[in-house]
Amino acid sequence: MDAFKKLEKVGEGTYGKVYRAIEKATGKTVALKKTRLHEDDEGVPPTTLREVSILRMLSRDPHVVRLLDVKQAQNKEGKTVLYLVFEYMDTDLKKFIKSHCHTGENILAKTVKSLMYQLCKGVAFCHAHGVLHRDLKPHNLLMDRQTMSLKIADLGLARAFTLPIKKYTHEILTLWYRAPEVLLGATHYSTAVDVWSVGCIFAELVTTHALFPGDSELQQLLHIFRLLGTPNEKVWPGVSSLVNWHEYPQWSPLSLSSAVPKLDKDGVDLLSQMLQYDPSKRISAKKAMEHPYFDELDKSNL
Template identity: 45%
Template structure:
């Protein structure tokens, strides 16, 4: 346990030391570490369980990504970095859309919505699940315009039928939205089970009101079919990765993820 104290706040903060973040464990170009399907399910089930608790207590994280997920040597996944987290209410209060690292940012945020709910966390969960399955980021945009384009390439063009209120979002008129009628998730993940594809599609619903909740996702048949999620204590440990996170390549990769 490490301790830090802010002299202006007047109380200490206790933070447990956790050896690995998932960013350091997801394969880079020179790595050969891959999570098995049962291990991916274990990670995501723990993430969803944590989010279910947060969301039931009216907390939205607003910056979920693989580098903000920590894993202990006993396979316990912890959600980290609550610097952008906010309490939310019903009806939702307006908040700045400039949150969530670009690659994990929900389409409503990219299009200027200031109404934020737990749905923005769930979109990020879909990106994290896809990244763990594919061993690389799903939507690695370099700008907000490109990010929107990548989403449309993957999921098709949104419209009022599938996303009521889409045309009224603040930034819709500023983009030339390409016409792309197809959902390409199955093409992107041809080896993923039907249950896995259903879960990804549910997490990637354009309409935030229809997007899967943490509770919905935990009930998904994806976690009930073989291979089942492994037990946390059976997760692999990666002691040789602990000192690699500070390497130049890792630092550059992390900076790239966080610059948007």
């Protein structure tokens, strides 16, 4: 690792620490992700190899953070350490939203539109290549403040979802962005879980506040039900046979625009299609890109 000069730790990723570093030969700033390899492993664990191969494949898209290189090193105890070298992005969507939240200023409508389009485009690319992110949230959407470009990061939890859909553990998504089918214990789920997260992020960009800020799985569901109405077999066939389904308080749906008063009619329509209860009725990321909400957006530079 002599090729790099570590500057500071910038965070903890799914599999290890992340540092900002300078590549000595080029002077380029990069993000180094140091992956924890399990103590008893001979060589590199399959989870890491899987992440690396998925990232290599997805790195081709401008809205996925670029994996530049992979370096293997020995630590002091003689254990193998893997460093993933990523392009460095100077902020993330969580910090960007927070900075507006502090000043009380709304994020410009055209900025919201551009960021949303880039997010849909990146998610559509992942889905087209058989990859679910499963943990989309503002914190792992990286941004460049100069160009306002957005890139999806931390695909560490991504699983290539080849058919048949395997049973996934549902203890993974951050609660606020977690789709109702996951909260209700569905063991088989699809690309629609990411689209729900995208919808929650959309609303948060508009209001600078989380749409459903639950602090437990039950609270999370109740937040959703209060706004969208308590689901039933009519709006979501099969919902009452999900593992975690109970008799919940009965709420009628509120108008979605009441939650995002600053969003225009097309935006509210797109948001409502992203927040459909029935996963099979939820709009796909690819279809979302064609929604009239994005008609006025100059897509030439995206």
